[in-house]
Structure formats: C-alpha cells, structure tokens
Amino acid sequence: MAQLTIDNVSKVFGSTSVLQDISIEIDAGEFLVLVGPSGCGKSTLLNMVAGLLTISGGQIRFDGDRIDNLEPKDRNIAMVFQSYALYPAMSVEKNMAFPLRMAGFSKEDQTQKVQEVADLLQISHLLKRKPAALSGGQRQRVAMGRALVRDPKLFLFDEPLSNLDAKLRVDMRTEIKRLHQRLGTTILYVTHDQVEAMTMATRIAVMEGGIVQQFGTPAEIYDHPANTFVATFMGSPAMNLIDAVVSPDQQHLQIGAVNVPMPPGVKAPAAGTKVKLGLRPEWFGVGDKAEGTFDMPVRVDLIEPTGPDMYVSVKLDGQSVMTRLPAGSDVTQNSDCTLRVALDKAPIFDAETGLALYA
Amino acid sequence: MSVEVTNPRSGRAIANRIMVYTFLLLAAALFLMPLAAMVFTSLKSMPEITGAVGFENNTILTPPRAPTLEAWSTAWSSACIAVACDGLRVYFWNSIVMVVFAVTLSVGLGAVNGYILAKWRFRGDNIIFGMLLFGCFIPFQIVLIPMARLLGILDMAGTLSGLIFVHMCYGIPFTTLFFRNFYVTIPDELIKAGRIDGAGFWSIFLLILVPVSWPIFVVSIIWQFTNVWNDFLFGASFAGADARPLMVALNNLVNTSTGTKAYNVDMAGAMIAALPTILVYVVGGRYFVRGLTSGAVKG
Amino acid sequence: MRLLRNYVPQLTLLPSLILVAITVYGFIALTMVLSLTRSKMLPRFDRWEGFSNYLKVWNHPRWEVALENFAIFGILYIGGTLLIGLVLAIFLDQRIRIEGSLRTIYLYPMALSFIVTGVAWQWIMSPDLGLERAFHIWGWESFRFDWIKQSDLAIYCVVIAGVWQASGFVMALFLAALRGVNQEILSAARMDGASGPSIYWHIIIPALRPAFLTAIVVQGHLAIKSYDLVVALTRGGPGFSTELPSTFMYEFTFSRNEMALGASSAVMMLVLVMVLIVPYLYSELRNER
Numbered sequence A: 001m002a003q004l005t006i007d008n009v010s011k012v013f014g015s016t017s018v019l020q021d022i023s024i025e026i027d028a029g030e031f032l033v034l035v036g037p038s039g040c041g042k043s044t045l046l047n048m049v050a051g052l053l054t055i056s057g058g059q060i061r062f063d064g065d066r067i068d069n070l071e072p073k074d075r076n077i078a079m080v081f082q083s084y085a086l087y088p089a090m091s092v093e094k095n096m097a098f099p100l101r102m103a104g105f106s107k108e109d110q111t112q113k114v115q116e117v118a119d120l121l122q123i124s125h126l127l128k129r130k131p132a133a134l135s136g137g138q139r140q141r142v143a144m145g146r147a148l149v150r151d152p153k154l155f156l157f158d159e160p161l162s163n164l165d166a167k168l169r170v171d172m173r174t175e176i177k178r179l180h181q182r183l184g185t186t187i188l189y190v191t192h193d194q195v196e197a198m199t200m201a202t203r204i205a206v207m208e209g210g211i212v213q214q215f216g217t218p219a220e221i222y223d224h225p226a227n228t229f230v231a232t233f234m235g236s237p238a239m240n241l242i243d244a245v246v247s248p249d250q251q252h253l254q255i256g257a258v259n260v261p262m263p264p265g266v267k268a269p270a271a272g273t274k275v276k277l278g279l280r281p282e283w284f285g286v287g288d289k290a291e292g293t294f295d296m297p298v299r300v301d302l303i304e305p306t307g308p309d310m311y312v313s314v315k316l317d318g319q320s321v322m323t324r325l326p327a328g329s330d331v332t333q334n335s336d337c338t339l340r341v342a343l344d345k346a347p348i349f350d351a352e353t354g355l356a357l358y359a
Numbered sequence B: 001m002s003v004e005v006t007n008p009r010s011g012r013a014i015a016n017r018i019m020v021y022t023f024l025l026l027a028a029a030l031f032l033m034p035l036a037a038m039v040f041t042s043l044k045s046m047p048e049i050t051g052a053v054g055f056e057n058n059t060i061l062t063p064p065r066a067p068t069l070e071a072w073s074t075a076w077s078s079a080c081i082a083v084a085c086d087g088l089r090v091y092f093w094n095s096i097v098m099v100v101f102a103v104t105l106s107v108g109l110g111a112v113n114g115y116i117l118a119k120w121r122f123r124g125d126n127i128i129f130g131m132l133l134f135g136c137f138i139p140f141q142i143v144l145i146p147m148a149r150l151l152g153i154l155d156m157a158g159t160l161s162g163l164i165f166v167h168m169c170y171g172i173p174f175t176t177l178f179f180r181n182f183y184v185t186i187p188d189e190l191i192k193a194g195r196i197d198g199a200g201f202w203s204i205f206l207l208i209l210v211p212v213s214w215p216i217f218v219v220s221i222i223w224q225f226t227n228v229w230n231d232f233l234f235g236a237s238f239a240g241a242d243a244r245p246l247m248v249a250l251n252n253l254v255n256t257s258t259g260t261k262a263y264n265v266d267m268a269g270a271m272i273a274a275l276p277t278i279l280v281y282v283v284g285g286r287y288f289v290r291g292l293t294s295g296a297v298k299g
Numbered sequence C: 001m002r003l004l005r006n007y008v009p010q011l012t013l014l015p016s017l018i019l020v021a022i023t024v025y026g027f028i029a030l031t032m033v034l035s036l037t038r039s040k041m042l043p044r045f046d047r048w049e050g051f052s053n054y055l056k057v058w059n060h061p062r063w064e065v066a067l068e069n070f071a072i073f074g075i076l077y078i079g080g081t082l083l084i085g086l087v088l089a090i091f092l093d094q095r096i097r098i099e100g101s102l103r104t105i106y107l108y109p110m111a112l113s114f115i116v117t118g119v120a121w122q123w124i125m126s127p128d129l130g131l132e133r134a135f136h137i138w139g140w141e142s143f144r145f146d147w148i149k150q151s152d153l154a155i156y157c158v159v160i161a162g163v164w165q166a167s168g169f170v171m172a173l174f175l176a177a178l179r180g181v182n183q184e185i186l187s188a189a190r191m192d193g194a195s196g197p198s199i200y201w202h203i204i205i206p207a208l209r210p211a212f213l214t215a216i217v218v219q220g221h222l223a224i225k226s227y228d229l230v231v232a233l234t235r236g237g238p239g240f241s242t243e244l245p246s247t248f249m250y251e252f253t254f255s256r257n258e259m260a261l262g263a264s265s266a267v268m269m270l271v272l273v274m275v276l277i278v279p280y281l282y283s284e285l286r287n288e289r
C-alpha cells in the first residue's frame, strides 16, 4: 500500500504534447479513477505510472520515493489491461504464476499463492484451461488474479470492463469494489464510463485535452463541477447548459422572457454578463410547487419512456432542455406545460471561459 | 465467397456446374501430366522408353508395362555425374545438411529481428525495416561476384559452410519480413503485461511470443526450405566438387553427355530431387498458403 | 550496464543488420564499381572504363536477344500465370466438393525447383520421344511440337514450363483474396439486380486489386531471376536463342571471364527490378503508417 504522487508530469510524443503538467496525489488505500473522453491521455498517464512509457517531465513518487526511472518490474505494481493480455499459450495457472516465476519464487510458493488467489476470485476450477477456452468474464477474473498474486503496492486498471456486456460489467464493478474494500490496496483505474467512475472511486480525476479538468471526490465532481466540460461529462443524461444573461439587479437570470432566480450557491457576476445555467435533468419535476423550486414554462418536444423514468425533451425559450421525470408524469407531446425545477445546487458558468462561478 | 449464378435447380445451373467441374478436372489433368510423365518414365526400362520391339506403343504418358526401380537405384547410387559415378546420394546429403543449417539460422535470426522490429520500436526502425525489405527483391546476380570474393576471404570458398552462409544472408530479409508482419498483429498489451510481470527482452520473446508463433514458423520454414533446397544459382556459383548441392548435381547428371541419354535415370533423379519439397508442401502447404496470404505477403 | 540493457533490442538486431548491409548494399556498390573497371577474370581496380562496359553490353547481340526474350517471357509468364490463376481461383470458389485436393494439385508445381521443372519439360517437349510421339501413336499423325528445337519458338517452351510451375501459386493468392471479399457488398449488388458475371466483372475483380499487385510483383521478380529454368530446359539454346539477362550475366562473368561486362549486366538487371519494385514498396510502406 502506498501513497502515490504524480507531480507536474508531462508527456510529449515527437512534437505533439499529449499530457501537460498533470498533478494528482492520492493516499494509501484510495481508489482513484481517471475518467475522460477517448484520446485524452488516460492510458498514457497510466502507462507512465507503470513504467511502460518514459515521462517527458515531472516526477512520479511512491511514499515519497521517486519511481519514474525504475523498470516496471521494480515498481511493485500490477496492471490489468482492457484486452486482458492473457498469455495465449499458457494455462490459467501458468498465467497467474508467471509474475512469481519471473520473480524467482519456488514452485511450491507459486502453486500455493495461485491457489489462494484463485479461491478468492472463485476461478479454481479454471486453472487448467487455456485463455481461449474462457468467457470474457472469466478472462477478466484471471487477469485480475495475475495482478493479485504479487501483492503489489499499486494496482493499475486500464478500462478493464469495457469488453464485457452490460450485465457482467455491473457485476464485475461490484466485485472490484468489494475486492478493494477487502484488500485495502491502492488502485488507479482508467475508464471513459462516468458511471463506473462515480460508483467505484474514492476520488476522480476528470481529464480532457491532456490536462486534469477537476480532481475531487465523486460528490464534489457531481455537485460542484469546476467547468462546463466536467458538468456535461459527468451524469447521464448530461447536464443542460442554458444560455442566460445576468439581470440588472443581479438577482435573476434572464432566459429570453423567462426570469429565473439566481441560484443560492453562486457568486453573481456583473449585470449583463452572459452565463450558462447548469440544470441536471433530474432536478425537474411536475406537480406542486415546493420550497426552493421555480416554475418554468416549457413546451414538450419529445417523450422517451425508459421504464422507471421518462426522458422528456422540452423547449425553453427556443433552447432544448432534457429533463428526467417520473414515469407516468402528466405531460403530452407538443403541448405547453409548467415544470418545476430545483435550483438549490444549480451552478452557473462564465459563458466565455466555461469556469464555474461558485460563491 | 461464391456467386450463385442462377437458381440451382434450373437446367442452366446444372449445365454450369458440369462445365465448371469439367474445366477444373481438365486443368488438374494438365497440372498432373508432367508429374505422371516423370513417374512413369522413371519406372520404365530404356527399351520400353524408346519404343523398342514389344513396346511399340509406349508414350511418355503410358503407364509402365514392366515397372522397375532400376533407374531409381542407378540415380541414387551409381549414375555418373561429371567424373564420379556415385549417383546423387552424396549430393542429397549435402543438400540436407545445407538446408538444416541455413533454415535454422535464417529462421532463428528472422524471428528475433521480426520481434524487435514489431515490438521494440526505436528511432529509425522503419527505415531499417525498409532496408531489409529491399533485400528480398534484389536479383541475386548483383551480389554474385563480390560474394565469391568474400567467401574466398573468409576461407569458405567452395565449401558447404560457405553456401550455408550465403543462404542465411539472403534468407534473413524474407524471414524478418514474415515474422515482423506476424508480430505486429499480436497486441502490444501482451508485451506490456510481460514487462510488468517482470519478464525481460528474451523471456518475453521465448516464453510469451514463441509459443504462439507456430503458424509463422511453419511459413518461414517451408519458404526457406524450398528456396534453399531448390536453389541452383548459388550452388552452381559457389559450391566446389565436394559441397555440390543436389540441384546442381541433378543438372549435371541430366546434361552429362556420355553415351545414350538415360531418360529413366534423369527422371528418377528429378523425382529424388523433388520429393522432399513436395512432401513439405503436402504436409504443411495448407498452413503455408494461409500464413502467406494472411500477413506475410499482404494481398 | 543499465545503458547496455536499454539497448538490448538494437544490439541484438545489429549482427543481422551488418550482414545485410555488407551482403546486400555493400555488394551492390561493389558490383557497380566493378562495372566501371576493366576486370576480366579477377577484379582489378587500376583501370577505369567509365560507362563503356554498359555500352558494350547494351550493343551486344546476345544482350539484345536476352532483352527481347525477357520481354516475351516476362509478359507471357506474368500474363499467363495471372490469367490461369484467376480463372482457376474463380472456378474453385464455386463451392467445389473436391476443392482441397484440386488446390493441392494446382499448387504442387510450386514446390518443385526450376531445375526439376526444366528437366521434366525438356523430356515432355522433346520431339523424338515426348508429346509429339505420344500424339503420333494415339493416331494424330500430323501433330508437330518441336518448338524446343527451333530458335524462334524455344522461348515459348520456357514460358509454358514457367506458367505451369507458378500458376497455382497465383491461384492460391487470388483464392485467399476472393474469400476476403465483403459478403455484404455482394448481397447488396445482387439486390441491385446484378447478375453472376457482372458481379465478377464489376465488383469482385476490382476488389482483387491488391492481390493482382502482389502477384505481379512476385511473378515479375521471379521472371527476372529465372536463371535455372532456362539452364535446365534449353541451356540457353538452340544457339543463344533463349538467352535471358540472368544467363547472359552468368555466362560472361564465369564462363567468359568478362567480369566487368557481367557486373554491368547485373546492374542493369537491378535497375529493371527497381523499376518494378520501388513503386510497390513505396505503397506498402506508406499504407503501414
């Protein structure tokens, strides 16, 4: 178990800069998720921590000791890959024993350790099989088993669940989380799935364009997004960003003819400033007015039932807004209606810089 | 992939099928004809071949009426090649030794080279690959004269080791190409996993990659085996009397013009020279074509 | 030590690189240099001839025959193997029950050496005892097939033997490519009302373009190298009527001790190959990135 410090790390491939001044610090036992769209540099960062790529600048430290110039095998880490990267010619048992074999453990120690981990992951019955004879979920377990046998100080996961079907993904998600709680290891986990990030992480780093957009706990990221990118990336359906102008008295936001009260948690900018009001779809509702909510006149555009909820796309002063209402809510397509919206957590963003304006 | 021309039950469709099969079988007959002529002739006696009394109706495509293995045994152990009358035996073993060493060396080196060029990228690796690739395409006439000198300098002129060296040198570009194109299809993550698990350059190669490389080993070995076994140019240019490979000896046998031409011995000799590679193709040909078309030579 | 470890891949590659650098590039350079000297039996670098050796080769009647033969052989050999290979592949691709055996039959000549092929076909094409006699005995008295003895026709014998040997390989290339043609495109074409032959003509054959390219390059390359076939089949004869650049080079270098002329002809062969190969290599390497 180790405290991991990524200190001003950057990466340049030839002449293209892929990562710029990344700084992240996590404590021993934390579950850090790197999340971001494809191509933002998550795998690159992970590979640099693993030692598979050299770093172009900065430092990586483990409990204060620099590791960025060590060979991967000397860093005391283990990694689980998206494609599992099981050695095709070796049986499951041999696969799992491979790190031990390379480290020079005796045959008995290898067998014992592999058995232990196989029991833990419930794959003992698969030990003699070749990877080709395993299902996706089983391969996933074996890959984790191979990482676990070494008792590494740090686990690295690169989108380990993205090749699984939806149901298995949810199961494995729970399982990895349980494993983390049980073993208490430090984990660095890469995904582009924001649900995975929210459910598993103790802390999340949202990346985009080679920089960390926001680093914080899931709640911080969800409730206080630092900018429009984080706001729209985390949450599904995405947060609505509604163009608005600060009213002369700075107490309201003008969306066309609609005057919305300034949300409580924000620092109101000067009158006339163009801003974006962030509204999550689930903050909308129908029915009686309640404390801290606002009645919004909208026109219903499209209704998509999903079972427990329905996604209702509405027009507010010509702007499209996605809302999530309980199933059976009383709305009809192509008709005007009034939705109430809870504004207590709503952020506003500077229209130009995209940065959140919190009080 | 096949295109159903018409409704399979219509008369035209049946006529089409008949035409297709007739054509294919006819072609097969044409392809087999030379082999048949060789085998038949090698099993006949000279009087039968020349249509002497009793064999007036003999043709090259008539099966032997009185089959005999005489010609085979002559070709193998007593036919005269230049001045020596020991048959092809000695040269057959020369070729075997040459093939074993040349194939092992060139395939081994090509495997390692391909592994490096595919999985350990470094600055300039592509240029190096291009330069190696070029070596596959030169007409060997361009290197004959200097190579003769180099073998002289290395004191390998006329020897079997000299021939092995030559075949190794000009086999490396091909085997490197085959292995490199095979290894680029293997995911990099496997190498990364190996490095994290503590395997080094050689253990990744030997423990992780080699066990999955058998298809490309088959392709490379067949390719090199047939090329080295069938080579004539290098053998004729560089081999001394003691180191002559089989193809050179066969050519000499056929063109030794003392007395009447013994066609049956010539054909038996040709069969002896052809059997090893035919065997290799029949055993491994399926993998060869599959491997060759799935990456080695991209098509 | 650490430094050394970081360069293990490069260091491991080095011996092969050195070998290839010397035996391919160094030797090409040496041959080029030799072609500018007055070397006869042994290389000598004391007298420079400039490009006059090239002129000598170029104006030599045998070289002229060699080039002409090469053009005939090259065009007919490549064209023949491509055509036969393609037809065989298309026919074999019609869900043929005995496909496996047929494929082996078409492919086995590829396993033979040109020497064996030459020896066999020399026998088959010999007028006294070969095919001609066979047809006579089968009752076709007027059948004539003595091309191998005729100066102006002997080169076609070389073509026949070459095409017989290599068509199966081209067939295998095309067959693999045919199997790779996208099924959905075919279904779409059929729904658009295209019939069998026009599907082949407009969709499948164009899709085989890369296979055509590979086949042309491989066959062209073999054609330029084809030394053994001529040696075994006709020994360059009758006279020097089946001379090819490759036999010319060998004859002048090793039999006539005109090393400089041999070197010049080898360089010209290299140029011929390059004209064929460089565009191909270029497109291959560009597609890689």
Ligand SMILES: Nc1ncnc2c1ncn2[C@@H]1O[C@H](COP(=O)(O)OP(=O)(O)OP(=O)(O)O)[C@@H](O)[C@H]1O
Pocket (backbone or CB within 6 Å): A013, A016, A018, A036, A037, A038, A039, A040, A041, A042, A043, A044, A045, A192
């Ligand atoms: N070896 C390389 N040379 C040049 N550019 C590279 C190299 N490897 C990655 N890149 C670039 O770096 C950027 C980040 O790549 P990276 O693989 O880290 O993205 P990622 O966030 O993991 O994306 P994904 O979710 O698709 O896996 C990409 O734009 C990629 O094109």
Ligand SMILES: [Mg+2]
Pocket (backbone or CB within 6 Å): A042, A043, A044, A158
């Ligand atoms: Mg990635």
